[in-house]
Amino acid sequence: MTLQINGLSRRFGGLKAVNDVTTSIADRAIHSIIGPNGAGKTTLFNLVTGALAPDAGRISFQGQDITGWTPERLAGIGIARTFQRTSIFKDLPVVENVALSIRSRRGMNRSLMRSAATERSIDVEARDILAWVGLSSKEHIRAGSLAHGFQRALDIAIGLALKPKIILMDEPLAGMSRGDRETVATLITRLREEMGLAIVVVEHDVGMVMRLSDRITVMQHGKVIAEGPPAAVREDEAVKNAYLHGNFAA
Ligand SMILES: Nc1ncnc2c1ncn2[C@@H]1O[C@H](COP(=O)(O)OP(=O)(O)O)[C@@H](O)[C@H]1O
Numbered sequence: 001m002t003l004q005i006n007g008l009s010r011r012f013g014g015l016k017a018v019n020d021v022t023t024s025i026a027d028r029a030i031h032s033i034i035g036p037n038g039a040g041k042t043t044l045f046n047l048v049t050g051a052l053a054p055d056a057g058r059i060s061f062q063g064q065d066i067t068g069w070t071p072e073r074l075a076g077i078g079i080a081r082t083f084q085r086t087s088i089f090k091d092l093p094v095v096e097n098v099a100l101s102i103r104s105r106r107g108m109n110r111s112l113m114r115s116a117a118t119e120r121s122i123d124v125e126a127r128d129i130l131a132w133v134g135l136s137s138k139e140h141i142r143a144g145s146l147a148h149g150f151q152r153a154l155d156i157a158i159g160l161a162l163k164p165k166i167i168l169m170d171e172p173l174a175g176m177s178r179g180d181r182e183t184v185a186t187l188i189t190r191l192r193e194e195m196g197l198a199i200v201v202v203e204h205d206v207g208m209v210m211r212l213s214d215r216i217t218v219m220q221h222g223k224v225i226a227e228g229p230p231a232a233v234r235e236d237e238a239v240k241n242a243y244l245h246g247n248f249a250a
């Protein structure tokens with residue numbers, strides 16, 4: 001088991017945003033977390049990626065307790081998240097955005113000494129990653145001027161530069177055209193097939209989630225109400241009820 005979450009809780013004032021969640025993400029799984037608005041998906045995501053600290057519960061990765069670790073420390077052991085568009089350095093070229101991520105993995109963010117050989121090896125690695133996500137022809141474009149779908153591909157490239165074992169994505173398909181959603185869905189599938197990664201996807205687009213995922217965890221009011229393969233989750237009565245006034249058919 002790659003990632004194990006046990007009894008995880010986080011409250012905001014009197015609100016139990018995540019309430020005693022236990023689940024696990026298997027190696028090489030595409031595991032989605034769905035649920036109506038306010039279910040606690042993003043809070044769970046933030047707990048697992050180290051952006052928020054839990055009030056209770058444990059998280060472990062490959063047997064190691066990682067509860068309360070910072071995002072940087074998590075990245076160091078192979079847990080990456082895709083960044084929202086706002087985290088892209090919009091004024092820098094695409095290739096430089098990936099190079100920055102490679103430098104941070106190599107612990108070079110504070111280094112003043114940069115040899116030409118190191119710079120070349122970073123450039124080669126960045127171009128390899130961009131080729132893999134299909135952005136080769138856009139290497140020198142200002143990142144902020146990329147179309148929406150390509151910016152998400154760049155998000156994934158920046159995450160991949162950290163050489164992760166597992167990558168977590170909060171609403172990777174949000175606000176995208178149908179064509180862009182297909183592009184990103186294909187990339188997610190290839191992350192597993194070609195890179196051997198486990199992928200955790202928090203997503204509103206339930207239709208796409210049903211197609212992509214091996215396993216789905218459904219949350220409501222901070223709790224897990226159902227978990228299993230897509231076919232089982234789709235037929236689950238508690239899930240149907242949770243989405244009665246929601247967008248399950250979306
Ligand atoms: N920083 C915060 N402060 C106060 N309440 C929050 C905060 N973040 C989330 N919440 C509340 O926690 C609940 C779960 O939110 P969230 O995890 O964003 O749900 P989801 O991503 O499933 O829509 C919601 O009721 C939300 O209003």
Ligand SMILES: [Mg+2]
Pocket residue numbers: 041042043
């Ligand atoms: Mg959310």
